[in-house]
Structures are given as C-alpha cells and as structure tokens.
Amino acid sequence: MITDVVIVGAGIVGAACARALAMAGVRVTVLERGAAASGTSAKGEGNLLVSDKGPGAELDLAVYAASLWPNLVAELADELGPAFPPLEYERKGGLVVATTDAGAAPLLAFAATQREAGVDARPVSVADALALEPWLNPAITAAVHYPDDAQVQPVIATEALLASARGNGAVVRTGVTVTGATREATGRITGVTTSEGDVRADAVLIAAGPWSGEVAGAMGVHLPVKPRRGMVLVTTRMPHRVFHKVYDGDYFGATQSSDAALQTSSVVESTAAGTVLLGSSREQVGFDERLRVDVIREVAGKALRLFPFLAEASVMRTYGGFRPFMPDHLPVIGEDHRAPGLWHASGHEGAGIGLSLATADLIVAAMLGTTPPLDPAPFGLDRASLAPHLVGETAEPEGEAA
Structure with missing residues (x-):
C-alpha cells in the first residue's frame, strides 16, 4: 500500500487529491512553484456541468462528480467553521x-x-x-x-480543500519548483528533485494542469497535454x-x-x-x-x-x-504505464473544477487498491485513443517543471 505521495500542483485537482488521500491515511506533500490556486483554477468560472458532455466516460465521471459536491460543501463548512468563506456553491441549473x-x-x-x-x-x-x-x-x-448544472467559487473551493488536507496531516509547500524525479536502479520513480532539495515518496502525482506536460518532461516522459x-x-x-x-x-x-x-x-x-x-x-x-x-x-x-x-x-x-487540453478530450487519471511510481491527474480542459472530486476518488482507489466508483480504464494513459500521441516519446527531460 502506498503511504507517501508527492503531488505536483496546488490547483483544485491537486487539492482534491491531497484531501482525499490524507483522509485515507496517506502522508501527502503538495508542491507548487507559485501560489496555491493561482493557475487555471483561478482563471475559470467555477462550472460544475453535465450539460456540455455527450454520452461516454467523461459524462459518467461528471454525473458522479455532481453527486459529490453537495456533501463536500457541507463537510467543509463543518470542518473549517464560519471563519472560512463559503464556497458559493449554487445548483443554479x-x-x-x-x-x-x-x-x-x-x-x-x-x-x-x-x-x-x-x-x-x-x-x-x-x-x-x-x-x-x-x-x-x-x-x-x-x-x-x-x-443539475451548478457553480462554485473555484479559488475558495481550492483553498478549502487544501485547508482540509492540512487538517488531515498533509503538507503544502508553495514557491517550490519540481525539476525532475529520483529513481531506483530499476527505474521506478521514488520522489522528486526540487529547487529546495529532494523529496522522497512511494508515488508522485502530477496535477499541474496545462503545465503537466512540462512536469512530465522534466521527469523523462512525454505527456501530450497542451x-x-x-x-x-x-x-x-x-x-x-x-x-x-x-x-x-x-x-x-x-x-x-x-x-x-x-x-x-x-x-x-x-x-x-x-x-x-x-x-x-x-x-x-x-x-x-x-x-x-x-x-x-x-x-x-x-x-x-x-x-x-x-x-x-x-x-x-x-x-x-x-x-x-488532451488530444482525445479525456483527462488522464492513473499510473503511468511507462514509469512505475509516476501518476497523472490532468488533461480535464475546462472541466477540472467539476471533475476534481471524482478524479480524486479514482486516484485514491487506484493507489490504495480499493474498488473504484466507476471504471477507470477510459482515463488510463495506455488507452488506445492516446497511442498515436505517445509515439516518438523521449526519455530525455523536456524542461523545467511547474
């Protein structure tokens, strides 16, 4: 069982994964080169939508995610208390x-x-x-x-998830740039190198939104997110x-x-x-x-x-x-089949706010070996629809990470 996870990225997807893992008893460290919730999560409208997705895996994920938000809002209100601003969750339709x-x-x-x-x-x-x-x-x-369409204030929601993660033992470090990965002799990833030293872990989860391709490149793998x-x-x-x-x-x-x-x-x-x-x-x-x-x-x-x-x-x-953006319009959620120990939660395009909670549940189930809430296979990096976009990948780092 995985006991230590480094999450690269403190946007809403990384924050949701941090909270869910920490609540499951995993020791979590979140690394963010800027401020928390300062990237894509700060530049969206906070949409939690089912209306904009056709039948298929993403719609299934969105319907499941929509069922999670009301309980989460209530849980965070109880957990963080009245001093924390409300998430402005509204099921407006x-x-x-x-x-x-x-x-x-x-x-x-x-x-x-x-x-x-x-x-x-x-x-x-x-x-x-x-x-x-x-x-x-x-x-x-x-x-x-x-x-069933709804809306939330995305920055407040991200900060609330991170506050809850901290309350459950997670460590959140901002201003830290991930520059690469550490590996065993077998090639398995065992942590990250950063601007402030190495951080060891059983698993490294890239949740850096549109910068996830840069992070993956710094770790020697190609991720076709743009x-x-x-x-x-x-x-x-x-x-x-x-x-x-x-x-x-x-x-x-x-x-x-x-x-x-x-x-x-x-x-x-x-x-x-x-x-x-x-x-x-x-x-x-x-x-x-x-x-x-x-x-x-x-x-x-x-x-x-x-x-x-x-x-x-x-x-x-x-x-x-x-x-x-992913070329087949589906997020990547799960372990990298080319690099044991490396995991991804990225490529949600404009749906990351809404899908963040469901993404976290899939990650927790996969890392801990429990039953997932829905079939994770359509979101695997090894899916057939991504195969043409992984051709020509290089093991050489592609640049500094986010």
Whole structure:
C-alpha cells in the first residue's frame, strides 16, 4: 500500500487529491512553484456541468462528480467553521439554447442522447425558456434546461480543500519548483528533485494542469497535454438578470474540437457578487498571455445575441487562462504505464473544477487498491485513443517543471 505521495500542483485537482488521500491515511506533500490556486483554477468560472458532455466516460465521471459536491460543501463548512468563506456553491441549473433555425434540431437531438445516458435534460418551449430567463433574447429557436448544472467559487473551493488536507496531516509547500524525479536502479520513480532539495515518496502525482506536460518532461516522459487558452469578460455589478448558466449550442462543439484556431461561443452567467461573466473562447497559442482585442470583441458580440441588455453593461475586467487540453478530450487519471511510481491527474480542459472530486476518488482507489466508483480504464494513459500521441516519446527531460 502506498503511504507517501508527492503531488505536483496546488490547483483544485491537486487539492482534491491531497484531501482525499490524507483522509485515507496517506502522508501527502503538495508542491507548487507559485501560489496555491493561482493557475487555471483561478482563471475559470467555477462550472460544475453535465450539460456540455455527450454520452461516454467523461459524462459518467461528471454525473458522479455532481453527486459529490453537495456533501463536500457541507463537510467543509463543518470542518473549517464560519471563519472560512463559503464556497458559493449554487445548483443554479443550465439553459442551453439555439439561436438559429439550423441549430434547433441538433441541440434537441444531443439532449435526447444525454437523457438516454441518464442526464436530466429537459426540452422547454421558448415561452418556458423566457420564464426561466426573462431577459433572454426572445428570438431563440430551441432550449434545453439542465437542473443539475451548478457553480462554485473555484479559488475558495481550492483553498478549502487544501485547508482540509492540512487538517488531515498533509503538507503544502508553495514557491517550490519540481525539476525532475529520483529513481531506483530499476527505474521506478521514488520522489522528486526540487529547487529546495529532494523529496522522497512511494508515488508522485502530477496535477499541474496545462503545465503537466512540462512536469512530465522534466521527469523523462512525454505527456501530450497542451495549454488551450480561453478569455472571460467580467461586467461591473448590476441587478441580477441572469439566473442560470446560459449558453448557445455551439459551446459543446467548441469543447470537443481539436482545431487550434480561435473558436468562440456564447456563455453567460451571473456570480453571487452581482457581476456577469461572459465567455467563451478556445485557441491553442501556447502560453501566450497577451489580451487580444479581436477575441474580446467576438466574445462580447456573441453574448449580446443571448442577452441584448448587456449592450448597456460596462466590462470591469478581462482575463485569460489556460485549460489543460488532451488530444482525445479525456483527462488522464492513473499510473503511468511507462514509469512505475509516476501518476497523472490532468488533461480535464475546462472541466477540472467539476471533475476534481471524482478524479480524486479514482486516484485514491487506484493507489490504495480499493474498488473504484466507476471504471477507470477510459482515463488510463495506455488507452488506445492516446497511442498515436505517445509515439516518438523521449526519455530525455523536456524542461523545467511547474
């Protein structure tokens, strides 16, 4: 049985794994080169969605994850007490709409496949959609209501998971850069080398989001995760006029596309603070952090197609973040078949907040040899869909880790 684990990355996936392992009695050390929750987890909208996933392994993982969040929120509130800020968990539901005649039938057909997979996907009339969202553009052509979609404040959630992990014995060290791995003569990984010395462990778990490829490279293996950039616009506070997560049917296609070029779709939702978040965009531009006016213009323009009243809103800020993109659109969760002792929990792209708890449960089951909550095979690095992307891997380190 594994008793010591080093987790590289203090975002929400690493934090969830740290808490779950620590509660199972494993000695955990989390290493983060920056501040906790300062990467992808700080740059998202906190979505906990089932509406944006088609039937298959990721949807199964999302449905299971959705069942975990209410209990976790209650547990953390009891554990951390009133001095810790609330996670702002809200099961607000999602409303997915078509804005063209051509988009109506595909949206309803997609919802039908989700219902067959057990998702509560309810087609509603335009009139009923407007009852749910009175400020929505009445020119929409179809709508589907997803009551199980929810939202959480991702930075607070990450910090809460880390606080709980610490309370259960985990050590969290920030400002520490992982530079490589230590190995036995057999090649088994036995820990990491860092900017502050070696840290030994029975297992090393890479949970560094879009930087996981750099970390893996520093340890001598190739992981085909790439950064996929997205941008979000944030309005100033206003009276609450958006009550669900509302997006157009193009959003699912954008999430599943492998095109590196810019793709945008309309995604609009309010926060507890009264601001409105406008998205979304996807493009592969490496780790280029520069704001692009053309992307901002396109995102804003598409948001107006859903909620025309936003033409009167003021944008308070705009920010971008990097999603960990895998070429087959599934996260990698489990041990690396090429490097015993090395584990992965990465590649969730834009779903890492929602899938973090379920990912942690799979990791704990695999590391401790207990029964997993669902079949882990689709998320293994040795799956057939990733085989073409692992060809040509090198055992030479590829760069400094995160």
